[in-house]
Amino acid sequence: MLIYVENIRGRDPAYLIEPAAVRAAIRGLPMDVDIVDAFSDAPDIGALEKADFFVGAKLDTARLNRHGGRLKLIHCTSAGVEGYLPLDWLPDRAVLTNSSGIHAEKAGEFGLLALLMLNDHVPQHMTSQRSHAWKRKLARPIRGKTVLIYGVGALGGAIAEKAKLLGLNIWGVRRSGAPHPHVECMFHPDLLAQALPSVDFLLVTCPLTAATRGAIGARELMMLPPHAGVVNMARAAVVDYDALAELLREGRLAGAVLDVFDPEPLPATAPWWDVPNLMVIPHVSADDPVGYIDRSLAIFGRNLANLAAGRPLDNVVDASIGY
Amino acid sequence: MLIYVENIRGRDPAYLIEPAAVRAAIRGLPMDVDIVDAFSDAPDIGALEKADFFVGAKLDTARLNRHGGRLKLIHCTSAGVEGYLPLDWLPDRAVLTNSSGIHAEKAGEFGLLALLMLNDHVPQHMTSQRSHAWKRKLARPIRGKTVLIYGVGALGGAIAEKAKLLGLNIWGVRRSGAPHPHVECMFHPDLLAQALPSVDFLLVTCPLTAATRGAIGARELMMLPPHAGVVNMARAAVVDYDALAELLREGRLAGAVLDVFDPEPLPATAPWWDVPNLMVIPHVSADDPVGYIDRSLAIFGRNLANLAAGRPLDNVVDASIGY
Numbered sequence: 001m002l003i004y005v006e007n008i009r010g011r012d013p014a015y016l017i018e019p020a021a022v023r024a025a026i027r028g029l030p031m032d033v034d035i036v037d038a039f040s041d042a043p044d045i046g047a048l049e050k051a052d053f054f055v056g057a058k059l060d061t062a063r064l065n066r067h068g069g070r071l072k073l074i075h076c077t078s079a080g081v082e083g084y085l086p087l088d089w090l091p092d093r094a095v096l097t098n099s100s101g102i103h104a105e106k107a108g109e110f111g112l113l114a115l116l117m118l119n120d121h122v123p124q125h126m127t128s129q130r131s132h133a134w135k136r137k138l139a140r141p142i143r144g145k146t147v148l149i150y151g152v153g154a155l156g157g158a159i160a161e162k163a164k165l166l167g168l169n170i171w172g173v174r175r176s177g178a179p180h181p182h183v184e185c186m187f188h189p190d191l192l193a194q195a196l197p198s199v200d201f202l203l204v205t206c207p208l209t210a211a212t213r214g215a216i217g218a219r220e221l222m223m224l225p226p227h228a229g230v231v232n233m234a235r236a237a238v239v240d241y242d243a244l245a246e247l248l249r250e251g252r253l254a255g256a257v258l259d260v261f262d263p264e265p266l267p268a269t270a271p272w273w274d275v276p277n278l279m280v281i282p283h284v285s286a287d288d289p290v291g292y293i294d295r296s297l298a299i300f301g302r303n304l305a306n307l308a309a310g311r312p313l314d315n316v317v318d319a320s321i322g323y
Numbered sequence: 324m325l326i327y328v329e330n331i332r333g334r335d336p337a338y339l340i341e342p343a344a345v346r347a348a349i350r351g352l353p354m355d356v357d358i359v360d361a362f363s364d365a366p367d368i369g370a371l372e373k374a375d376f377f378v379g380a381k382l383d384t385a386r387l388n389r390h391g392g393r394l395k396l397i398h399c400t401s402a403g404v405e406g407y408l409p410l411d412w413l414p415d416r417a418v419l420t421n422s423s424g425i426h427a428e429k430a431g432e433f434g435l436l437a438l439l440m441l442n443d444h445v446p447q448h449m450t451s452q453r454s455h456a457w458k459r460k461l462a463r464p465i466r467g468k469t470v471l472i473y474g475v476g477a478l479g480g481a482i483a484e485k486a487k488l489l490g491l492n493i494w495g496v497r498r499s500g501a502p503h504p505h506v507e508c509m510f511h512p513d514l515l516a517q518a519l520p521s522v523d524f525l526l527v528t529c530p531l532t533a534a535t536r537g538a539i540g541a542r543e544l545m546m547l548p549p550h551a552g553v554v555n556m557a558r559a560a561v562v563d564y565d566a567l568a569e570l571l572r573e574g575r576l577a578g579a580v581l582d583v584f585d586p587e588p589l590p591a592t593a594p595w596w597d598v599p600n601l602m603v604i605p606h607v608s609a610d611d612p613v614g615y616i617d618r619s620l621a622i623f624g625r626n627l628a629n630l631a632a633g634r635p636l637d638n639v640v641d642a643s644i645g646y
Contacts, residue, residue: 014461105464109489113439120436120607126449129603132596134588136605138337138612141428165488166432265457273455280452282459284443289461 004044004051005037008058014289015057017077021293022055025301030308054094055300061089068094073303073313077296079103079154079286080235080323082208087319097303097315100207100323102295103286104158107205107233110285111159114257115147115168115201118229123255123277143167148199150192150216151206151234152180155286159203171195175211175321189215196223201231208235209322218243221253229255233285236262245275253277259285327367327374328360331381337612338380340400344616345378348624353631377417378623384412391417396626396636400619402426402477402609403558403646405531410642420626420638423530423646425618426609427481430528430556433608434482437580438470438491438524441552446578446600466490471522473515473539474529474557475503478609482526494518498534498644512538519546524554531558532645541566544576552578556608559585568598582608 003026005017019035026033036047040060048054048067054074061084064074071094076084079100090096117123119142128135145168149156152172160170160182172183173195179186187195189211196202202224206212216239221230230253232239239258247253258272259281266272266280273280303313317323326349328340342358349356359370363383371377371390377397384407387397394417399407402423413419440446442465451458468491472479475495483493483505495506496518502509510518512534519525525547529535539562544553553576555562562581570576581595582604589595589603596603626636640646 012459012461105466106462109439109464109466110443112489113436113443113445116432116436116439117445120433122436122440122445122602122604125604125607126452126602128605129449129596130453132591132593134605136335136607138335138607138610139429140611140613141432143428143432162489166435166485268455270455273452279445279449281445281448282451282457284448284459284461287461288463290463 001031001033001053002047002051003033003035003053003055004048005035006040006043006054006056006060007037009039009041011057012289014287014292015077017055017057017293017297021297022300025294025297026304027301029301029304031304053300053304055297059084064094065089065091072307073097073300075099075296075300075303077293080207081317082235082322084317085209085319085322087317095313096317097299097313098317098323099296099299100315101154102292102299103288104154106288107155107286108158108162110259111155111203111205111231111233112162112166114231114233114259114285115163115203116142116166117257117279118201118231118255119145121255123229123257123279126279127276144169145200146171146198147201147203148173148187148195149183150202150204150238151212152183152186153205153207155233156203156205157182159205171199173206192220193223196220197225199224199228201229203231204234204238206234206238207323208237211322212238214238214240216240221247224253226252227254229253229257231257231259233259236260241272245271245278248275248277255279257281259283324354324356324376325370325374326356326358326376326378327371328358329363329366329377329379329383330360332362332364334380335612337610337615338400340378340380340616340620344620345623348617348620349627350624352624352627354627376623376627378620382407387417388412388414395630396420396623398422398619398623398626400616403530404640405558405645407640408532408642408645410640418636419640420622420636421640421646422619422622423638424477425615425622426611427477429611430478430609431481431485433582434478434526434528434554434556435485435489437554437556437608438486438526439465439489440580440602441524441554441578442468444578446552446580446602449602450599467492468523469494469521470524470526471496471510471518472506473525473527473561474535475506475509476528476530478556479526479528480505482528494522496529515543516546519543520548522547522551524552526554527557527561529557529561530646531560534645535561537561537563539563544570547576549575550577552576552580554580554582556582559583564595568594568601571598571600578602580604582606
């Protein structure tokens with residue numbers, strides 16, 4: 001068996017997929033494995049054409065389509081795969097798996113941090129600091145306030161768990177409408193408008209799909225009460241940032257903590273840097289620099305065992321729902 | 324019995340001491356009570372000279388000394404009384420009580436928020452945002468990291484309790500060295516130097532006294548590891564801000580969240596506004612705008628009952644230790 005590992009040159013070492021780590025993740029599996037690793041800007045096409053499995057942080061879908069005819073499994077070390085949809089490029093024998101779920105602990109903490117920052121008016125204090133203005137604004141404790149988590153998957157669920165520790169009321173929105181142990185009240189996306197006027201915080205953690213693109217638009221944001229704050233840990237395209245910025249400038253929303261932008265890195269000329277009460281976080285909310293790749297490779301290793309045993313795979317991307 | 328209530332004109336209504344609230348706090352006490360209320364800039368000296376009890380947010384110590392000869396109890400609705408020491412102005416029959424402890428829930432949350440901000444590099448991200456710079460910097464979860472709480476009283480204890488929810492190791496410094504249920508390792512102030520090199524966060528919550536003034540100086544700050552962050556929720560004079568700013572500018576400390584300054588409001592010309600990785604919070608970390616005065620008056624009411632019953636009083640300021 002041949003595993004082809006593809007890295008991106010110059011990225012933070014936290015994201016480097018080391019062959020030794022791959023080997024550790026598949027230790028004990030009943031198969032002989034060779035590993036070839038290459039950078040995406042210098043691919044080993046010959047090896048790729050012979051490979052059974054592919055592991056990479058970013059997928060060159062055209063190259064995989066052209067040279068991945070033997071691949072049975074393509075594993076992506078990130079959670080969001082919206083850039084690879086539809087899956088019309090996927091080689092016939094292959095399935096695509098993602099790393100959804102490996103961000104849960106870090107993301108849970110960051111979600112709680114973002115809610116506390118909004119509750120304590122930190123975006124306002126940050127804006128005041130820029131102009132050397134001392135503007136006191138008191139805040140009640142967060143206990144008893146309500147957050148609506150838009151997209152209760154691994155991330156949203158982890159945030160719900162942490163937020164519950166501080167006594168928040170947790171509401172959620174889920175495609176399936178299915179209950180979740182840490183969510184008191186679950187809404188179907190069609191009923192979003194019923195929830196929005198009653199929440200103190202809207203926290204967006206859904207995958208980007210055809211259904212969620214633009215789901216938090218001007219109409220939805222305007223249904224929030226003016227003291228409410230918005231957190232986006234999903235993808236920029238889920239939330240209408242133009243509308244959000246206008247509402248922040250007009251004081252019709254209190255604050256925003258945004259961890260995702262389009263494009264990234266956010267250019268210095270982007271308007272969001274200077275919007276009052278808007279915090280720009282450089283897409284770090286969910287990534288733990290230690291063990292990130294190991295946790296992703298654990299999914300890959302488990303799936304190789306699943307394949308060997310004829311069991312269904314974990315974390316398979318479903319093109320029909322988009323994640 | 325006469326209670327003299329003194330308010331400060333123009334302050335946030337959250338701090339207004341309403342006579343009705345005083346009456347509610349002493350309801351059920353076996354005494355006839357009259358209440359006179361006045362603003363500090365238009366005192367009713369005649370009433371003050373006849374008053375048995377005084378309640379106020381800010382004490383005019385000279386006036387109380389001169390006209391408070393009948394006072395048995397002077398109750399201050401703030402927790403910090405460092406501005407009134409030594410107590411040489413205190414009328415002979417009077418004791419001074421403060422409102423230590425009423426800030427615990429709000430302060431506990433803010434302390435946790437400050438630790439999470441430091442852990443997630445929010446001061447750095449805020450500084451980068453000012454210059455429109457996208458600088459990713461990943462953070463490990465806060466679980467397993469160590470905070471040293473300098474001053475484990477009502478505030479520090481409440482923060483310890485919240486921080487424990489997220490799995491931090493809690494170390495403390497206490498004048499008495501006495502253990503605390505949420506603190507794993509308690510240091511006497513003399514042993515501070517042993518703790519500093521091993522902590523990730525230093526959180527200052529002590530009262531300002533002769534012993535704590537300047538206690539966190541350049542020497543102490545330099546003993547912290549360079550990745551450490553500092554929170555001050557106590558009083559500015561406890562921490563050497565000049566030294567702190569220099570260490571932040573040199574990258575020898577990672578970040579600071581400061582809620583207290585001298586003077587306040589912080590003037591627009593103060594240097595702290597622009598120090599990299601230093602967050603200016605306008606002294607709001609501990610104040611819940613709802614119920615603040617009611618919680619303070621509950622201490623006052625309890626003490627009137629204590630007086631009537633000949634019991635010792637709560638929250639008496641001890642001039643020998645300074646709080």
